[in-house]
Amino acid sequence: MRQRIMQRVGFALLALTSLIVVVPILLVVGIIVARGLNAVSWEFLTAMPREGMRAGGILPAIVGTILLTLGTALAAIPVGVAGAIYLSEYASDNIFTRSIRLAIINLAGIPSVVYGLFGLGLFVIFLRFGTSILAGSLTLAIMTLPIIVSTTEEALRSVPMEFRTVSASLGGTRWQGIWKIILPQAFPGIVTGVLLGLLRAAGETAPILFTVATFFLPRLPQSVFDQTMALPYHLFVISTQVPGMPMEIQYGTALVLLVLVLSLNLVATLLRSYFRRRRQW
């Protein structure tokens, strides 16, 4: 009897702690939606900012963030997935590959502002890309790579070894086994990892601070060498740098960023559950 009560108490505590995880998310989303929804209108999403950003819309920031995320995807996905395939399927365990793995783990731990400075040094100054979408995307891509490599490698390793063996026993080359059997099985995991990486890139401020983002540029970028506004930096600017900024616009901007990021997250979740229903072992 006593034990049963103790167990009840224990379970109640566990339930409480998991509630603590959920509450901040609900509060953040709830407050931003409640206070920002009024600001979001068709004009807000499709117009240029006016009157020192205190009126009008945030179109250039939305477009900037979408372009940066696309650029990051173009640069990071091929390199990250190819690297993970090499590490998981081809590389033998030696000093060289161990140092690659160590580098990946360490890359993931570097503060994002350091990536920003690195991008400034390498892409903006040394490679003369200037502060541009190209430089910003590449900086974000380098920051995203460790996430993509490690989640893709994880996904590849979760495919049972015996499928590789069977493929070899049927006279398939290593690559044929990877392409026809392993990658299709690992695909949902890879997609999830890639989207989670991009999601983080879309919301980052520090790496784009020195490499691409501008304070105020009320037109759309024309080439990859243009600067652009971007939602996270724009949010930082209007929250701290512009006196007399209506709160509503700040919350509205936060809401748009949140919806963009959460919809990527939703896509990842939907894809995962779609593939999980088809997978049976």
Added chain:
Amino acid sequence: MAKIEVEHLYFYYGSKLVIEDISLEIETYKITALIGPSGCGKSTFLRCLNRMNDTIPGTRHRGRILLDGQDIYDPHLDVVTLRQRVGMVFQRPNPFPQSVYNNVAFGPRVQGLKHGQNLDEVVERSLREVDLWDEVKDNLNQDALSLSLGQQQRLCIARTISIRPDVILMDEPASALDPISTLHLEDLMRELVQDYTIVIVTHNMQQAARVSDDTAFFLTDDGQVGKLVEFGPTGRVFSAPEDTRTENYITGRFG
């Protein structure tokens, strides 16, 4: 006529010797059973025959294995080609988690056979050869994992014979199956041996006695090294074993 001749084969995992000085001949269009207690090296020996052990790092061998008179470790012989000639069926049914059709079509496809009539014919022929065609012909796109275990194992055999190997290696192919499916599989092996040379590892001595033409009895010595104790026609090995250890094993005194 011998399909495979093994001459003084030694095999090592790292520095550990696992099988020692094995010599035997595997006859064409016959079923050769490898029997013996767990850990006696019979599976390792089987996996030497199509160099599947090569996929494990740190393994090496001494001695020769000749397939149709050609050394399978000859550097001029491509290991991929070897495995297309010496196919393998594994202990647990392990179809790819894809459709029935794609499972059988995998081998022909990696050999370069494209979609269409030819591939359909190969799939149908392979499934007919394992008596699975009538059970799956109405829905070749169903997931292979929705089949029963016995059907899955026959599908795996169909996948193996889709590329027309000379030899089929079977590593305890019935150990995950129920008795009815096991009998079905044994009947199938008797049919397949008309066209293929089969080598089977089995724990089940009745099975070896029922299906095989030749039997090789493996045993470990005190140093845990696998050796070939006796090899000969199955009837003779089971009725009049020359070695007392063979007699003790098949009469169930140990193992």
